[in-house]
Amino acid sequence: MYICSMYSKELLKGTLSAIVLKLLAENGKMYGYQITQMVKQLSDNKILLKEGSLYPALHKLKDEGLITVETENIGKRVRHYYTLTQEGIKVKDAKEAELKDFINTISKVITSQL
Amino acid sequence: MYICSMYSKELLKGTLSAIVLKLLAENGKMYGYQITQMVKQLSDNKILLKEGSLYPALHKLKDEGLITVETENIGKRVRHYYTLTQEGIKVKDAKEAELKDFINTISKVITSQL
DNA sequence: TTGCATACATCGTAAATCTATGTATATTTG
DNA sequence: CAAATATACATAGATTTACGATGTATGCAA
Structure with a gap:
């Protein structure tokens, strides 16, 4: 990977878990x-997630019980599949709503001219 | 102040300087x-900026030469007025564009269903 | 066989915001 | 008038989060 995201990394903060x-x-x-x-x-x-992220x-998310x-063994490799838990579904709904509302609000602030 | 923002504080990261x-x-x-x-x-x-932020x-922003x-003395109080510099205008344009693009991209990711 | 893609992992760092706290003046309200 | 609230600034320390760097290893294509 080792390629930088197009965006300043700070912008992604708070959105990663919602995206996942x-x-x-x-x-x-x-x-x-x-x-x-x-x-x-x-x-x-434009968004290139790093392994370190x-x-x-x-x-x-696993420790929190959300996934x-x-x-699964793929040849000699091990692959880890993740699935949402019931709690994860709830949190996903909440985070999605929050993120959408936040985007709306920021858009309002950034486009407004009093 | 001491009142929490409606949003998880992480969401605001990267957007504060653009807003200001x-x-x-x-x-x-x-x-x-x-x-x-x-x-x-x-x-x-919904967005309640804290003094500490x-x-x-x-x-x-001042140290960076953007403002x-x-x-100004208001009675016995001192008030600090901030103004954009030429460089600040450029950075503002860039940050505004980046933020708008980021919002677009996140919206796409969050609403898409492959 | 050399490089690139796949696939996981983790340590230490950097950046940004918040919490908590402090100082002080001005205004409103009971 | 006293008390509470709003105005107005400031900063030290804690927390969070993502990233950079690095490591391991397999699979595949040039």
């Missing part, structure tokens, strides 16, 4: 690398 | 407290 939860909600079980590729694709190469984030892990 | 620069661009010279009140108003009380951010300070 949303993708899992839409696509069922996914594994880490697959998530990075889908985010890359959906964002037209995604894997710790996934582990945290569960399922291990 | 944008407000200064639209309104000419402004002082700190005035900025907090205008953000509060424009966001329908705004003042350090303003000092940083200049002008002191």
